[in-house]
Amino acid sequence: MRWAVVVFPGSNCDRDAEQAIRLVTGDPVDLVWHDADDLSGYDAIVLPGGFSYGDYLRAGAIARFSPVVRAVAREAERGKPVIGICNGFQILTESGLLPGALLPNRHLQFRCEMAELRVETNDSPFTRLYTPGEVIRIPIAHGEGRYHAEPEVLEELRRERRVAFRYVENPNGSVDDIAGILNPKRNVLGLMPHPERAVIDWMGSEDGIRMFQSIHAHVEEGLSHA
Numbered sequence: 001m002r003w004a005v006v007v008f009p010g011s012n013c014d015r016d017a018e019q020a021i022r023l024v025t026g027d028p029v030d031l032v033w034h035d036a037d038d039l040s041g042y043d044a045i046v047l048p049g050g051f052s053y054g055d056y057l058r059a060g061a062i063a064r065f066s067p068v069v070r071a072v073a074r075e076a077e078r079g080k081p082v083i084g085i086c087n088g089f090q091i092l093t094e095s096g097l098l099p100g101a102l103l104p105n106r107h108l109q110f111r112c113e114m115a116e117l118r119v120e121t122n123d124s125p126f127t128r129l130y131t132p133g134e135v136i137r138i139p140i141a142h143g144e145g146r147y148h149a150e151p152e153v154l155e156e157l158r159r160e161r162r163v164a165f166r167y168v169e170n171p172n173g174s175v176d177d178i179a180g181i182l183n184p185k186r187n188v189l190g191l192m193p194h195p196e197r198a199v200i201d202w203m204g205s206e207d208g209i210r211m212f213q214s215i216h217a218h219v220e221e222g223l224s225h226a
């Protein structure tokens with residue numbers, strides 16, 4: 001399988017994601033500039049963290065107009081796994097691929113620290129190698145990570161078990177302690193914590209490894225049945 005890590009002007013976790021995926025899966029990974037309008041050659045797509053367009057207006061609000069976002073939507077529609085990490089999550093909500101919005105942290109501080117997350121479902125291509133209820137450690141680094149959604153949307157997320165991760169201790173004021181959510185088809189995940197920063201012992205946690213392994217296993221299974 002082949003991965004695309006999309007690079008926007010201002011992305012700064014693209015190389016970390018690329019290296020983490022290579023290390024964990026051994027798969028080929030391409031860094032793809034945001035003016036690409038065709039991602040059909042890729043099996044999994046990563047929107048990495050950073051400050052696309054300097055977070056001007058609102059994080060992700062300008063990046064959503066990049067040509068690549070239409071290509072991401074097309075591949076997501078075809079069922080390919082798309083993971084938006086931090087700024088990638090912000091771009092996914094701004095572009096309507098995931099519901100809700102990411103607002104400035106309640107305390108207005110940028111938080112860069114280890115976070116404990118509860119895995120809420122393993123029914124997704126991103127979480128199949130975790131155990132529901134398991135607590136994992138994945139770092140956060142954001143200023144605009146407070147997840148917000150209208151009550152009807154929250155109700156739907158809960159009913160459809162589309163909250164993938166919750167914070168054990170809420171670091172930013174996110175509604176319902178939400179750290180990551182899935183789309184209705186469960187092939188698009190947005191999460192504020194950074195799994196690519198938790199793949200080697202010296203990083204303080206290796207709990208991100210299984211996220212990339214999960215995606216790899218999901219895609220390879222699909223390819224072997226194709």
Ligand SMILES: NC(=O)CC[C@H](N)C(=O)O
Binds near residue numbers: 013049050141143
């Ligand atoms: N590491 C990230 O992607 C965080 C940056 C993000 N734009 C923010 O909310 O501050």
